[in-house]
Amino acid sequence: MAGFKLPFLATAALSGALFGSGLYVSQMVDPLKVLRFLDVTAIPAGGWDPSLAFVIVPAIAVMFIAIRIGKRRQAPLFGTKFHEPASKAIDGPLIGGAALFGLGWGMSGICPGPAISLIAFMPDNLWIFLLTMAIGSWAGSWVMPRFATTKAVMP
Amino acid sequence: MDSFTPLTAALGGTLIGLAAALLWLGNGRIAGIAGIFGNLLPASRNALWRLVFLICLVLGAFAVSRLLPGLGGDDPIRLVEAPASWGIPTPVWLAAAGLLTGLGTRIGNGCTSGHGVCGLARLSLRSLVAVAVFFGVAILTVTVTGIV
Numbered sequence: 001m002a003g004f005k006l007p008f009l010a011t012a013a014l015s016g017a018l019f020g021s022g023l024y025v026s027q028m029v030d031p032l033k034v035l036r037f038l039d040v041t042a043i044p045a046g047g048w049d050p051s052l053a054f055v056i057v058p059a060i061a062v063m064f065i066a067i068r069i070g071k072r073r074q075a076p077l078f079g080t081k082f083h084e085p086a087s088k089a090i091d092g093p094l095i096g097g098a099a100l101f102g103l104g105w106g107m108s109g110i111c112p113g114p115a116i117s118l119i120a121f122m123p124d125n126l127w128i129f130l131l132t133m134a135i136g137s138w139a140g141s142w143v144m145p146r147f148a149t150t151k152a153v154m155p
Numbered sequence: 156m157d158s159f160t161p162l163t164a165a166l167g168g169t170l171i172g173l174a175a176a177l178l179w180l181g182n183g184r185i186a187g188i189a190g191i192f193g194n195l196l197p198a199s200r201n202a203l204w205r206l207v208f209l210i211c212l213v214l215g216a217f218a219v220s221r222l223l224p225g226l227g228g229d230d231p232i233r234l235v236e237a238p239a240s241w242g243i244p245t246p247v248w249l250a251a252a253g254l255l256t257g258l259g260t261r262i263g264n265g266c267t268s269g270h271g272v273c274g275l276a277r278l279s280l281r282s283l284v285a286v287a288v289f290f291g292v293a294i295l296t297v298t299v300t301g302i303v
Contacts, residue, residue: 009207011181016208018174019186019268020215025226026167027160029216031235032303036158038293039303054164055171056271062172063276066179076183083183085274087264090284097263098270102289104255106296107248109235111267112260113188115253116209120217123234128246129253136257137193144262 008078023117026055031109038106093144163226175272178208187269188212189260238300263289 027033036042036049075081105111108129110118115133118126175186182204195205219226237248260266263285265274270289274282297303 008182009204011177012184012204012208013211015174015178015181015186016211017215017218018170018177019188020212020217021219022167022170022174023212024167024216024219025170025223026164028167030232032233033158035235035297035303038297040294041298042303049158051158051160051164054161055168058165058168059172059175059272060276062169063175063179063272066176067276070180073180076179077181079181079183081183082179083185085185085264085279088279088281090281093262094264094281094285095288097259097261098285098288099259099292100255101259101263101266102292103296104252104259105267105289106293107235107300107302108252108256110252110256111188112192112256113212113266113268115256116188116192117212117216118232119213120220121232123232125234125246125249129234129249129256132250132253133257134192134196136254136259137189137261138196138257140258140261141193141196143258
């Protein structure tokens, strides 16, 4: 593992920078832009902003191709294996968690990627959102026994 | 207000897709920001690359905003204010939203990037259900709060 540490970290850095650039260029970092997409009640009046659909479709398309390429390889270039999400279960935690997240997203117009990218612009109250998001995530890992068993390092 | 921006949206989406593709083919990791952020907290063995990724996420957004000012929309970018008629202070409103976002993405194991971009690209039914639920609830929330 130590042998390919630097390329591994450089890839993470480049990926993060590309991701942050994309969030800015697409205006996903602008909470009002996101809310204008979620506000479908504006459709009849013609005030709806469908831009964000134009963000997620090419993003999925590019990643879809990458997944297909990955299927023909044993391992990623700089890692030991492809970390496929193990769970396929459509269960209470998935639906309940997604519903809680949807509520938070609809209240604020910010999901985790934009929330962290916004550190670049320091809007008022951002730290409140980031701090409570961290607390929420920690609380979630404590609530979910599945996570608690793998991350049982308490301070 | 005519704010439809399909070209920059598609360009930004392509960049996000390339970022996710690079992390997958290079490191075998899913570019789910909630997961990368959440697994940073109980400092695990794999915390370093997550930290590097998140720092560069901020730097990438910052650099492009300097190179191409105004492209990212309203300048300066503001967070929302609590709906005026609800009598809730904005910091409390945002604290609740942050808590729900952190808790929900952890319990539901993904956010807009993890389930939305990566999960749908993997043709995961689990992610499709998650995306339908969080988009549905978010749309309903915006309708009820009238926050736009």
